[in-house]
Amino acid sequence: MKKLLFVYNADAGLANALLDTAHKIFSPRTYACSLCGITYSLTSMRAEWKEFLQALPVEARFLHRDEFQQQFPAHSKQELPAVFWENGSHELIPLLTATEMAPLSLPELMQRLQQATQTA
Structure with a gap:
C-alpha cells in the first residue's frame, strides 16, 4: 500500500529545531524549508494541518533531511x-518537488494532497 513521505529540508534534533525556530523568527524569507514554514508555527504543528493529516485516506510519515539521506x-x-x-x-x-512546494500556502498544499490521494 502506498504511503506519503514528507521530507523536511532541516536536520533532526533539538539543537537543530531551536536553530530553525530562530531562523524563522529573524529571517523567515530565507528559511530553507517551505514545508516547515507552512505546516508549523514557531512551536508546534498547525492544528489545521494535524487534522488534515489524520483525515487522509493514506498513511503519512515524516523524515528530516539527515534521516532521509x-x-x-x-x-x-x-x-x-x-x-x-x-x-x-x-x-x-x-509527488511534490521543492520547486513545486515553494510557492504553496497551507490550503494549497492540502488541496494538492487531497487530489493526489483521491486517485491513489
Missing part, C-alpha cells in the same frame, strides 16, 4: 523539502 541514500541529491509516494518496497515516486 540515511534511509534513502540513492536520493541524497534530491532537493528538499519534497513529498513522495512510498510503495511497499520502499521505492519513492516524487
Whole structure:
C-alpha cells in the first residue's frame, strides 16, 4: 500500500529545531524549508494541518533531511523539502518537488494532497 513521505529540508534534533525556530523568527524569507514554514508555527504543528493529516485516506510519515539521506541514500541529491509516494518496497515516486512546494500556502498544499490521494 502506498504511503506519503514528507521530507523536511532541516536536520533532526533539538539543537537543530531551536536553530530553525530562530531562523524563522529573524529571517523567515530565507528559511530553507517551505514545508516547515507552512505546516508549523514557531512551536508546534498547525492544528489545521494535524487534522488534515489524520483525515487522509493514506498513511503519512515524516523524515528530516539527515534521516532521509540515511534511509534513502540513492536520493541524497534530491532537493528538499519534497513529498513522495512510498510503495511497499520502499521505492519513492516524487509527488511534490521543492520547486513545486515553494510557492504553496497551507490550503494549497492540502488541496494538492487531497487530489493526489483521491486517485491513489
